[in-house]
Amino acid sequence: MTTTPEPFEPRIVGFLCNWCSYAGADAAGTSRLKYAPNLRIVRVMCSGRVSPELVVRTFREGADGVMVLG
Amino acid sequence: MNRMGEYRKPRIGVYICQCGSNIAATVDTEAVAEFASRLDGVVLTRVNKYTCSDPGQATIRKDIQEQKLDRVVIAACTPRMHEPTFRRTLESAGLNPYYLEMTNIREQVSWVHPAGEAATHKAMDLVAAAVERVHLHRALYPRKSPIEPAALVVGAGIAGIQAALDIADAGYQVYLVEREPTIGGKMAQLDKTFPTLDCAT
Amino acid sequence: MMDAGRHPNIRLLSYSEVVEVHGYVGNFQVRVKQKPRYVDIERCTGCGACVEACVWKDRVYSEYEAGLGLRGAAYIPFAQAVPMKAVIDPNSCLFLTRGKCSQKCVQACEARAIHFDQKEEFIDLKVGAVVLATGYELTDHPSLARYGYGLYDNVIDGIQFERLSSAAGPTGGRIVTRDGRVPETVVFLHCIGSRDEDAHEYCSRICCMYGAKQAHLALEKTGGRVYQFYIDMRTAGKGYEEFYKRMQHEGVRYIRGKVAEVVPDAENGKLLVRGEDTLLGRYVEIPADLVVLLTAIKPAEGSRELGKLFGVAVDKDGFFAEAHPKLRPVDTTTDGVFLAGCCQSPKDIPDTVAQASGAAAKAIVLLSKREIEIDPTVAEVDRDKCSGCGECILACPYHAIERVEGKAQVNIALCKGCGTCVGACLAKAIIGHHFTDEELIAQIEGIFEREPEYSFP
Numbered sequence: 001m002t003t004t005p006e007p008f009e010p011r012i013v014g015f016l017c018n019w020c021s022y023a024g025a026d027a028a029g030t031s032r033l034k035y036a037p038n039l040r041i042v043r044v045m046c047s048g049r050v051s052p053e054l055v056v057r058t059f060r061e062g063a064d065g066v067m068v069l070g
Numbered sequence: 071m072n073r074m075g076e077y078r079k080p081r082i083g084v085y086i087c088q089c090g091s092n093i094a095a096t097v098d099t100e101a102v103a104e105f106a107s108r109l110d111g112v113v114l115t116r117v118n119k120y121t122c123s124d125p126g127q128a129t130i131r132k133d134i135q136e137q138k139l140d141r142v143v144i145a146a147c148t149p150r151m152h153e154p155t156f157r158r159t160l161e162s163a164g165l166n167p168y169y170l171e172m173t174n175i176r177e178q179v180s181w182v183h184p185a186g187e188a189a190t191h192k193a194m195d196l197v198a199a200a201v202e203r204v205h206l207h208r209a210l211y212p213r214k215s216p217i218e219p220a221a222l223v224v225g226a227g228i229a230g231i232q233a234a235l236d237i238a239d240a241g242y243q244v245y246l247v248e249r250e251p252t253i254g255g256k257m258a259q260l261d262k263t264f265p266t267l268d269c270a271t
Numbered sequence: 272m273m274d275a276g277r278h279p280n281i282r283l284l285s286y287s288e289v290v291e292v293h294g295y296v297g298n299f300q301v302r303v304k305q306k307p308r309y310v311d312i313e314r315c316t317g318c319g320a321c322v323e324a325c326v327w328k329d330r331v332y333s334e335y336e337a338g339l340g341l342r343g344a345a346y347i348p349f350a351q352a353v354p355m356k357a358v359i360d361p362n363s364c365l366f367l368t369r370g371k372c373s374q375k376c377v378q379a380c381e382a383r384a385i386h387f388d389q390k391e392e393f394i395d396l397k398v399g400a401v402v403l404a405t406g407y408e409l410t411d412h413p414s415l416a417r418y419g420y421g422l423y424d425n426v427i428d429g430i431q432f433e434r435l436s437s438a439a440g441p442t443g444g445r446i447v448t449r450d451g452r453v454p455e456t457v458v459f460l461h462c463i464g465s466r467d468e469d470a471h472e473y474c475s476r477i478c479c480m481y482g483a484k485q486a487h488l489a490l491e492k493t494g495g496r497v498y499q500f501y502i503d504m505r506t507a508g509k510g511y512e513e514f515y516k517r518m519q520h521e522g523v524r525y526i527r528g529k530v531a532e533v534v535p536d537a538e539n540g541k542l543l544v545r546g547e548d549t550l551l552g553r554y555v556e557i558p559a560d561l562v563v564l565l566t567a568i569k570p571a572e573g574s575r576e577l578g579k580l581f582g583v584a585v586d587k588d589g590f591f592a593e594a595h596p597k598l599r600p601v602d603t604t605t606d607g608v609f610l611a612g613c614c615q616s617p618k619d620i621p622d623t624v625a626q627a628s629g630a631a632a633k634a635i636v637l638l639s640k641r642e643i644e645i646d647p648t649v650a651e652v653d654r655d656k657c658s659g660c661g662e663c664i665l666a667c668p669y670h671a672i673e674r675v676e677g678k679a680q681v682n683i684a685l686c687k688g689c690g691t692c693v694g695a696c697l698a699k700a701i702i703g704h705h706f707t708d709e710e711l712i713a714q715i716e717g718i719f720e721r722e723p724e725y726s727f728p
Contacts, residue, residue: 011727025178029148037189038727188727199715199720200717203711203714221402222299222301229406232611236631240635242635242638247284248283250286253276253283
């Protein structure tokens with residue numbers, strides 16, 4: 001059985017604060033900046049909302065990387 | 071759960087916005103809609119040219135009433151823009167506004183990624199996430215708190231005196247607090263003022 | 272000023288400071304400390320007998336006269352003071368500082384209004400809205416020494432010039448040097464302590480125009496030569512450019528350049544103003560009798576501390592920070608607290624009045640609502656699970672949580688729904704409505720639902 005090795009495409013989940021980094025991600029869009037499509041953003045009302053359990057849980061669901069931006 | 075405490079499957083409507091070509095040029099909105107229609111609890115999926123337009127909102131209202139939707143997912147622009155708009159749409163259709171979940175496939179998908187499969191996949195994942203999340207939304211009700219009909223003005227120079235007089239003229243009690251023994255602030259020290267060269271006090 | 276003192280809806284609390292603030296928009300509880308003025312304000316008629324009788328009469332520098340005039344320990348700050356009541360200065364009164372005085376003021380007061388045993392009082396107020404209008408003071412930055420400020424009698428600031436020029440001032444409106452001479456030459460220096468990286472970087476905004484006005488008064492009242500050293504003239508405002516033009520026609524000599532130093536001329540007792548005329552490209556030295564420094568506005572002393580009480584931040588220059596520089600210049604990040612005047616940024620009288628009316632309108636809109644709707648996406652404590660550890664109280668940036676009967680309790684009017692307490696709670700006893708753990712976990716599961724075993728793109 002052979003498989004062609006594919007380039008590694010990480011699955012990244014980002015927890016972004018509504019008032020700063022999420023707004024920043026919106027601003028990136030408004031300015032038409034480009035970045036890799038490997039990121040899925042979860043909006044929170046403050047990065048302080050993100051408990052360690054939530055980060056661990058995100059890895060367990062299959063994330064290769066977790067970002068908490070605030 | 072309904073009032074009897076038994077689980078009732080939600081009836082979720084999913085609206086994929088094309089935002090003209092802002093989203094549709096990059097994300098295959100039909101494919102996202104097809105994907106969404108297969109998600110658990112979704113009973114209705116629509117692709118709109120402009121979901122935020124009056125006809126777009128009217129459609130949502132009609133669907134809520136006719137299709138008995140009790141949850142709404144809108145994949146469109148950033149919720150920082152139109153979440154209040156769509157919450158009002160739900161409310162006007164008799165649904166609690168907190169049964170809405172928006173997901174951002176414009177600022178955070180179509181505008182930052184090239185057209186193609188990756189962007190469409192990202193939009194799909196975000197819609198799936200929103201659908202999963204909206205399952206658990208609960209009706210929330212704003213609370214009311216009475217307002218004390220009085221104002222405090224700190225500082226009794228030109229600004230403080232003007233603000234105090236305006237608020238007092240509107241019929242409200244004003245407390246004007248000044249740390250010096252007398253009011254007037256710096257204004258009281260000024261001689262004539264430009265450009266009219268009239269008296270300051 | 273008189274109107275504010277007379278208005279039936281305005282309660283004036285002079286000689287008072289805000290010391291404590293609790294509550295939230297619509298429901299602030301404010302504690303005000305009223306300092307003892309040692310005069311019963313109800314009894315005092317403002318007759319001034321105590322002022323005349325005070326043994327320290329004319330022996331203390333008057334704040335109102337910016338140090339150019341004198342007052343006693345018992346004094347009425349100025350002739351049109353509101354309230355027109357005497358006050359006894361605890362820092363200079365002989366009896367209050369040394370415990371020994373013949374107390375002639377007490378004997379002179381027919382109204383029996385003087386009470387040396389008066390203590391500070393605390394007044395508790397309940398208000399729905401707050402306007403901060405704490406104004407400005409002129410900078411006394413140490414770098415002003417190079418212009419002789421604080422060193423030479425005839426180097427004065429803008430407020431001191433106002434007092435000299437005022438008919439009610441210490442010279443009866445005569446613009447004279449400290450030794451009583453009518454100056455032959457008055458030199459005004461612009462941008463002192465402002466637009467200066469050593470002192471304050473910002474433009475103080477009002478100095479170009481008050482400098483022009485003072486030049487007019489100096490010209491009119493002294494008949495001498497009037498110079499203005501400026502970096503560039505900023506005359507944005509209705510009628511301002513026209514006023515500046517008028518000053519040029521009246522004969523005010525404008526020299527573009529920043530002054531390097533002001534030094535005394537030992538020979539004739541004048542001051543030498545040395546600088547550069549950048550339009551002519553040459554060094555200038557002007558012998559002056561009076562030098563007026565158009566010093567920068569800076570936020571009033573104590574504004575940072577006052578801001579803390581109301582949850583209002585200050586910007587890098589110490590002015591109160593508005594909620595948005597363009598769209599919400601009157602609001603602060605604390606709902607129900609508004610800004611007016613120079614406490615927010617330097618501004619002239621028309622702009623101050625406009626902003627004050629704006630702040631008043633904002634306050635009136637709020638008060639007229641009678642009830643406030645509180646967003647339900649807030650935190651709520653499950654009392655059965657709460658251990659009362661207090662982690663959430665420490666975590667909450669809005670001071671919205673307190674311990675009630677050993678358990679945490681969220682004040683929903685203060686809670687902004689940030690969820691920091693939810694993340695911090697070790698017992699998972701706090702529900703962050705609309706952002707519950709379950710909702711966020713479901714959302715994450717949804718992200719990986721499409722093809723669980725494959726990578727994203």
